[in-house]
């Protein structure tokens with residue numbers, strides 16, 4: 001039985017990406033690399049809908065939090081972290097580790113940050129110079145209303161720093177039109193690549209902030225990355241195999257067309273949520289802000305996420321539990337990146353089968 005790999009990251013790899021990774025090494029300071037890197041960055045700019053800079057590092061998505069902080073801010077600087085789940089919390093905690101003055105605006109897990117709540121928090125904290133937003137809160141399967149939130153931040157005059165780890169490349173994201181200042185992601189989500197790259201897009205206001213920032217930095221230094229990228233280079237030895245993969249994935253994405261990709265994810269999200277509901281299970285996310293890249297549901301009464309995951313595995317579906325305090329009380333099904341209707345319908349059928357069996361067991365023991 002082939003596994004229906006439905007984690008919300010890492011995600012399945014398209015055959016074109018797997019094939020690209022078979023390529024031999026090339027001189028990383030030669031013209032073939034320069035062509036590859038320039039082409040990759042140009043496609044990555046298109047995928048972010050920006051004409052600003054995009055850079056790539058060998059790292060996982062979490063590095064984006066640190067790269068944003070050490071390049072754009074200074075010790076003690078007041079920032080507002082908008083949190084509605086585990087990843088938003090982590091972003092805030094990274095800020096605290098670096099000695100930022102982190103204020104929070106929080107929404108209960110399963111709900112989104114509402115623009116009015118952000119506006120009020122900004123009014124209460126007029127001195128904040130940056131706002132940390134999580135576009136898609138993977139831990140709760142909630143998509144925050146990013147364009148509206150970014151508009152509030154712009155009105156305030158602060159920087160909009162966006163964790164787009166489980167959104168960009170799958171959900172609509174318009175870096176320039178929405179005036180986002182710094183957007184970062186990891187290769188293993190919607191980008192259809194293995195884990196291993198952190199991708200960051202840097203807008204003009206972020207560059208101004210970079211000039212003011214007083215954190216020491218080396219590996220994440222945006223200025224050094226730009227000097228190198230202008231020559232088609234990276235500062236340190238580039239992760240060649242990962243760049244072959246990302247190049248192939250971006251070609252696939254742009255060939256399909258971003259709008260079509262976004263539409264495909266809208267369809268997949270709807271199929272996943274309809275399937276979970278029709279299985280008699282409770283969706284976790286507020287339906288008004290349910291994510292189209294990941295779906296979270298509550299296990300049937302009397303069962304844990306671990307039970308559901310084990311039962312799904314027996315039916316050939318690999319899903320994931322919750323995070324933090326919800327580790328064993330939520331099940332998450334990923335549908336981002338290289339995901340299409342047949343696999344999602346298959347996963348949904350497995351969820352239905354598992355739920356029916358568990359509910360039957362509960363009914364028979366109650367008798």
Ligand SMILES: Cc1ncc(COP(=O)(O)O)c(C=O)c1O
Nearest residue numbers: 060061062087138163165166186
């Ligand atoms: C929204 C979000 N932010 C940050 C991360 C951290 O990324 P990584 O695990 O690649 O470091 C993840 C990973 O799932 C995520 O979903």
